[in-house]
Amino acid sequence: MPAVVLVGAQWGDEGKGKITDYLAEKADLVVRYQGGSNAGHTVKVGEEEFKLHLVPSGILYPGKICIIGNGVVVDPQVLVAELEGLERRGIDTSGLRLSYRAHVILPYHKRLDEVEEERRGAGRLGTTRRGIGPAYVDKAARMGIRVIDLLDPEEFREKLAFNLKEKNELFIKVYGCSPYSLEEILEEYLGYAERLRPLVADTGRLINQALREGKKVLFEGAQGTLLDLDQGTYPYVTSSYPVAGGACIGAGVGPKAIDAVIGVVKAYTTRVGEGPFPSEAKDNASEYLRRRGAEYGTTTGRPRRCGWLDTVILRHAVEVNGLTGIALTKLDVLTGLDVVRICTGYQYGGEVLYDFPASLKVLQKCEPIYEELPGWQEDITQAHTLEELPPACRAYIRRVEELVGVPIKLIAVGPRRDQTIAVTNIFGQEG
Incomplete structure (x- = not known):
């Protein structure tokens, strides 16, 4: 088989x-x-x-x-x-391969997972707060960032800036959290991109x-x-x-x-x-x-x-x-x-x-x-x-x-x- x-x-x-x-x-x-x-x-x-x-x-x-x-x-x-x-x-x-179509979890996904779970109170779902659910939400909403985007600094910057505009507003106005810095995420995640680039296929x-x-x-x-x-x-x-x-x-x-x-x-x-x-x-x-x-x-x-x-x-x-x-x-x-x-x-x-x-x-x-x-x-x-x-x-x-x-x-x-x-x-x- x-x-x-x-x-x-x-x-x-x-x-x-x-x-x-x-x-x-x-x-x-x-x-x-x-x-x-x-x-x-x-x-x-x-x-x-x-x-x-x-x-x-x-x-x-x-x-x-x-x-x-x-x-x-x-x-x-x-x-x-x-x-x-x-x-x-x-x-x-060296035998690992990563799909360039896979979606990427970013810091704001993990924070959203935490604050949304806390807000549910007694009705919480028991998530691991690793950002999985919010990442799939963005994927279904057609605003997700894929591995192929992560490997393209210009594309990544453009999509991340668009997403942060919405996410930061949500964090500030709804959850009372501090916003995320575009440049800080770019610097960290473009470093990961170079480490993973040889594995992407x-x-x-x-x-x-x-x-x-x-x-x-x-x-x-x-x-x-x-x-x-x-x-x-x-x-x-x-x-x-x-x-x-x-x-x-x-x-x-x-x-x-x-x-x-x-x-x-x-x-x-x-x-x-x-x-x-x-x-x-x-x-x-x-x-x-x-x-x-x-x-x-x-x-x-x-x-x-x-x-x-x-x-x-x-x-x-x-x-x-x-x-x-x-x-x-x-x-x-x-x-x-x-x-x-x-x-x-x-x-x-x-x-x-x-x-x-x-x-x-x-x-x-x-x-x-x-x-x-x-x-x-x-x-x-x-x-x-x-x-x-x-x-x-x-x-x-x-x-x-x-x-x-x-x-x-x-x-x-x-x-x-x-x-x-x-x-x-x-x-x-x-x-």
């Missing part, structure tokens, strides 16, 4: 970084297609841990072409710092050429299905399209190019920020999962809300992404529990819902319907095949497949590359 899309099937933080890293070994290109530096992927290689925010996880393999696609909003300050951090640790970043053409040549391309999504702007728990969502269809728009390929879609599913459920969460654990299980799973945001360090696996949202993810397989992560975190729960439906008033509701008013009133399965006490972190897993663990896996209707193709039993069970082949991996 030359083209595989990897998506988060929950509220993000499913362990996509580890799965991307695992699959990248057999891929020729790894493409990030949406989001910004609000997303974070943690990858463990041996005893070393890498926290990536904009750079695709494939960068940790020498010789891979890693692409930041046109659908990503790029903070040049963050990207340059991330590249320098990787290089200090001996990672070769027509990435859509690179990807399509690779596909024509039969090369293997892995499309890496950020966040998760329930944070998708259209398909998620709106308005508690991100500002882009993490679902599989977003790969076509954000990378510049047609839908016929996609051969498979793998949904990354954590063996339990977490979410960061505000919004309804039907299967959120209300007892000691929440802290157990958070502690054993190290459930703190890669980018923000915020503790994640933890709960049981919710197959209602997974069936929704199967439909809107067209999932052909699942990568089940953090299964080892459930070890030690006497009982594991799976949410199979929602109780809403006098009816049972098996489909994910669009209304947050309805979702807030939904009570989870649980199915309980026996837990397991055995250490599974050294297992390399399904047969090496305890019977109760295998029963849990089979039940998830039955409830979701999609086969589980990869199972992560620990954070390292070698702690992965390949049930079936993806990208030619041997299972």
Whole structure:
């Protein structure tokens, strides 16, 4: 399968970084297609841990072409710092390519994110305040600044001056903030432009050429299905399209190019920020999962809300992404529990819902319907095949497949590359 899309099937933080890293070994290109530096992927290689925010996880393999696609909003300050951090640790970043169509996050986007979130008060969305939402707003309003503009000092000056005229007026008159200096932003960001110039390319053409040549391309999504702007728990969502269809728009390929879609599913459920969460654990299980799973945001360090696996949202993810397989992560975190729960439906008033509701008013009133399965006490972190897993663990896996209707193709039993069970082949991996 030359083209595989990897998506988060929950509220993000499913362990996509580890799965991307695992699959990248057999891929020729790894493409990030949406989001910004609000997303974070943690990858463990041996005893070393890498926290990536904009750079695709494939960068940790020498010789891979890693692409930041046109659908990503790029903070040049963050990207340059991330590249320098990787290089200090001996990672070769020469294979990175940045789309000249990608939009740029500027200082006023980050400030807008902060002041708008503060103004919402109790109705805040829980954004990471990295400027992602305001950058996408400008993109949709056709006043965004792209990487290609950043590389042209005259064009950048003209567009930045136009934008600052509006933004500064907003800061002064509405938010009571000091205005931004055109010259200060120009000086700083033109410096970033020169650092990034050698990496900028027509990435859509690179990807399509690779596909024509039969090369293997892995499309890496950020966040998760329930944070998708259209398909998620709106308005508690991100500002882009993490679902599989977003790969076509954000990378510049047609839908016929996609051969498979793998949904990354954590063996339990977490979410960061505000919004309804039907299967959120209300007892000691929440802290157990958070502690054993190290459930703190890669980018923000915020503790994640933890709960049981919710197959209602997974069936929704199967439909809107067209999932052909699942990568089940953090299964080892459930070890030690006497009982594991799976949410199979929602109780809403006098009816049972098996489909994910669009209304947050309805979702807030939904009570989870649980199915309980026996837990397991055995250490599974050294297992390399399904047969090496305890019977109760295998029963849990089979039940998830039955409830979701999609086969589980990869199972992560620990954070390292070698702690992965390949049930079936993806990208030619041997299972």
